[in-house]
Amino acid sequence: MTAYNETIVKDICRRFGNERSRMMDVVKEVQTSFGHVPNEAMDAIARALSCPRVEVQSLVSFYAFLTERPKGNIIIRLCDDVIDRMQGFDRIADAFKEELGIGIGETTTDGKITLEATPCIGMCDQAPAALINDVIVTNLTKDAAREIVAGLREHGDPQRLVKRLGDGNNAHELVRAMVVNNVRRKGDVIFGEGKPSDGLKNALAMSPVEVIRAVKTSRLRGRGGAGFPTGIKWEFTRAAKDETRYVICNADEGEPGTFKDRVILTEKADLLFEGMTIAGYAIGAQAGILYLRAEYVYLRPYLEHALAERRKSGLLGNKILGHAGFNYDIRIQMGAGAYICGEETSLISSAEGFRGDPKTRPPFPAQKGYMGHPSAVNNVETLCCVTRILERGAGWYAQMGSNGTSGTKLLSVSGDCKIPGVYEIPFGITLKEFLAMAGAEDAAAVQVGGPSGQMVGPAEFNRIICYDDLATGGAIMVFGPQRDLLWVVSRFMEFFVEESCGYCTPCRVGNVLLRRKIEEVRAGKCDPAAIAYLEDLGQTVKIASRCGLGQTSANPVLTTLKNFRPLYTARMKENEAGMQMTFDISAAVRDAEIIAGRKSANF
Amino acid sequence: MNEKTVTFIVDGKEIKARPEQTIMKACDEAGVYIPRLCAFKDLSPFGSCRVCTVKVNGRPQAACTQPVGEGIVVESQTAEIQQIRRNIIDMLFVEGNHFCMFCEKSGNCELQAMAYRLGILAPKFPYMFPVRGVDASHPDIFIDWNRCILCARCIRTSCEIDGKNAYGFIGRGPHKRVATNSSAGLKGTDADVSDKAPANCPVGSLMYKRIGYAVPIGCRLYDKNPIGSDIEMKKTT
Incomplete structure (x- = not known):
């Protein structure tokens, strides 16, 4: 990685014809050169592409893989989606934190390695997984995490961490990934x-x-x-x-x-x-x-x-x-x-x-x-x-498929099933038939279509996979009886909070409020009125949001309220004393305590 | 008036419009007010606040961006839609730090006025109390991010009316905010006291310095008539 040099930035811009529309590529190349997109580089890019500087900053600050601040030459991004968390994310994360001596979001003191968490990287069938710069590592264990850190410290080359190549073209000389297809x-x-x-x-x-x-x-x-x-x-x-x-x-x-x-x-x-x-x-x-x-x-x-x-x-x-x-x-x-x-x-x-x-x-x-x-x-x-x-x-x-939906569909299955992977099925089979194929007969709940889809329970397993009934873009996440579905909902809401673009009010703010209320429900701090609150708020996000992300982001809450309502009511209690149950007096006086420099005598 | 017109229905009332108009523009001309914050006369429609959400033939749309269509049926003042609008206003209040009682924009503030119009006395959602700053680096203009509702009216005014690009959005999701076109803050930009951008801020976020209380509380824009009255009074028949 080199020190900042305006000539390099100009050259990169020129290579993309000084085209404003190629700013994504320009910024990425600049980051590859300097490890981040420095302040001065934003000014230089703006000049070369003839656009306001704030548009460069706007772009850089939007994308998770671009950064205005220096990070390590090596960035370890641990996939923290629900499935990875079910399969040992915490253990793996602890191993990385221990070996590196840093927390998530931090860079080692020598400035070489940054540890981050990232949403689903598309490896749920071989979780837990991580991205190390451009290299994917799968089926992580604590030992593997330790070996990875040792390897990176020794040679600093993520590609050398790939010991065994995957099947098919994963082993192609231009891919060389440990990823497997699991078709x-x-x-x-x-x-x-x-x-x-x-x-x-x-x-x-x-x-x-x-x-x-x-x-x-x-x-x-x-x-x-x-x-x-x-x-x-x-x-x-x-x-x-x-x-x-x-x-x-x-x-x-x-x-x-x-x-x-x-x-x-x-x-x-x-x-x-x-x-x-x-x-x-x-x-x-x-x-x-x-x-x-x-x-x-x-x-x-x-x-x-x-x-x-x-x-x-x-x-x-x-x-x-x-x-x-x-x-x-x-x-x-x-x-x-x-x-x-x-x-x-x-x-x-x-x-x-x-x-x-x-x-x-x-x-x-x-x-x-x-x-x-x-x-x-x-x-x-x-x-x-x-x-x-x-x-x-x-x-x-x-002629393939069901009456309303022709053809086949690829489904990606992960979670609590015996045979995770990719299945090409004809439209028109029931979810139950499909779960049997994947070795997930004892599923307690299935998220069909990912977080933006719907969470269904056994009562719905006879529904048909097609556009007119159970539509899905391809994600099937299976949850066994041991899973806490409200935890899953809370993770999904966390995902939407982080991934909302922030353009429109209902999605930008509503998802934060939904996440907060779900956390309060999980903590047993809600009375049954919280159900109406969640439905009203969820409907506002669904109806008033500007794009498909916002319009579906309340689905984890709305579909579990519909199909798994007892999970909510079981954590609620009647508020007989008329107290504000979510009010936390010690949290409320915390700032005042800091100012006063002492603990509150009463709380 | 030989132009081609389309006719559509808003809350049972028949409205005539030119085919290129948005639902909001057509309703404005007909004296039917649809609540809004990010939409503003002379600026291109943006569709971000979603306060103007209506149902068009049963489907939710933003009135500020949705074109009219022959025979469409628009629901605006229904209980369901009004509830959604109140929720959105509530969200904007709890997302920032809005202290009307000592804000110099009080009485001229569209967020405050909209809350009153929709009958909100206090938000039902929990306050987030975000930690946000102020940019007072410019001699004549300042930004108070505590009060920003991310409507982009400053950004659009600067670009479309002032002929500058003094502001832009950075960050995403809950971290999104208005930034200035300079790493040195507002003073590093070409923003000027003659710009229209501060005048078009609906809240007290982008303000001219030193005129905060020139008009006393009680004599301000929305102290006598609710927001939207100007449009409703335009009713010709």
Whole structure:
């Protein structure tokens, strides 16, 4: 790492054409050079990109993986989601703290190593896990933690901590990760057999409108969670009047408990890029962007390599497969640690070089998306389905699945189950059938769709996994009878508090208030009136929030109030004395005690 | 008036509007007031405070950003929506440190006025008492972050009216705050006493110095008529 030097900053800006829209990349490179984004660098970046300085600070201060203050050359980020916590986060964290002699959020006195906690890094099936700079370490134990610290002290190279490589492309020379795929069940779509490029060839033999019609006939719906019909989205994007259009693939897989896109990116990158190319042809786009979450940066060299190979084979670039007039390429945009960027308009803001604030709708991305041009934003899995639909036919696809929902779905399963991992299942099976597959028959509760989804109990296990009943973006978190579900709710609320962008009032403030009340319920400080309080507050957050994050952030509270109400009432007692039960007199006089320099005589 | 118009319903009342208008703009012209804090005349809509939340054909939307549409049915003054608005105002009060009794903005403050209009006497949510600072480095203007409600009116005014970029948001979630376009604080920016930005702050967060009590309490903007009266009095028929 070098000392601050303005020439380096200028060079970096120049490499990105002094483009304001590439500020994410500029800032990341600057941080790579200096270990952080120093004050002077912000001024220099602002000058080079011709924008106000506060916009640089706005961006840097927004993303968890960017920093204005110096940190260690090595940053250990322990994944602290609910599943990792169930599988020993505290033990592992203690081992790291002990070995390093620091707490979470601190840097060793020699300035070399920083210890942090981070939300789900997409490794719940091999938890506890951590990110060490760009390197992922999984299945951590106390001994492994000690070895890691010793290794880092000795050689300082996180990559050398990877002793055994994972399966499939995890062992590829450009990946070299200890991550494993844990593909437990292969279906006919994502993990089905197919001939590379057949989908694209078939698409190019059709007119773009016919391609869109095929996708509509297949009844494919968005796999990210919202379930919008893909063909209709493309139709809108194509219909928007503009010369320039974009395909954006949302690979910002941040919903805690979801890791299926990671497996697709590792094993089926070409299937995805082919789908992105078909999408580009269908909507009339010249460029595609893969927005990849920062946690998956270890896959980037491999993905860049896959793109380069496609260019060499004429599958990207000018006149794709000899098709005159179809020029299309794909670039990768890295994220920087923000769950909100999985929301499509936030993702666009981020890809444009801004903080990841959602945009006002209308206009929708299909009308005015990336850089103001019509953009189709699709999930990784959705685009893979597209390739298969064009390869094997819309009719073939549409007959799979349930009545209302065609095709298959990848589910990422973790928690209290015997066989965690990724399952490709046909839509239409019951949750119960699925839990049996994953070895989770004794589940007491299942979080379907991650924290933004719903917590369901055994009474709901006969519900059907499809868009019309139990919809899910892919996360299934299993909780056994031994788990304290209100603790889970409290962890989920903590997650939303940290990940709210802060743009709108209900999400920014409401989630803090919900978390606080849940803590009071857990501490036995509430009377039954707290239920109405939580419902009223939760509904306000749900109804009044500006984007999908806020609109779903109260779900952990609202769905457990609905499906697990006795857990709440059991911790409440009637307030017969009429006292304010949450009032803590010793906490209330604490500041006064500090000022007075003595303990209160009465309290 | 040969322009194309659309007709829609707000709380049972029929309103005519131009198709490019937002629900809020159309309602303003018709003398129907929808409570708001971040929306402000002459500034682009922002949609952050969510006080103007209405239901459009049953779906929640922000009236300040949602366009009108032929035949849409808008609910605004329903018990459910008013409760949501009160909750949002409550949230803004407990999120910052708002001491109306000795705030120089009292009586001219839109947050305070909105609370009165919606019938709030004290917040029902617990105060957060955040530790926030003040930037008094500039000779003529100051920022008191204790009172900021993150409506971006200073940011938008500086950019859209004053032709500057003196302010911007930094941080995220509960840590979000308004920052100045200089590491030296307000004095390092081109903010000036002639700027409109301080005048457009709805609360006592961005203020001109030395005029705090020029108008005595009791004679201030919202002391006599509730906020929104100007729009409601515009009613032509």
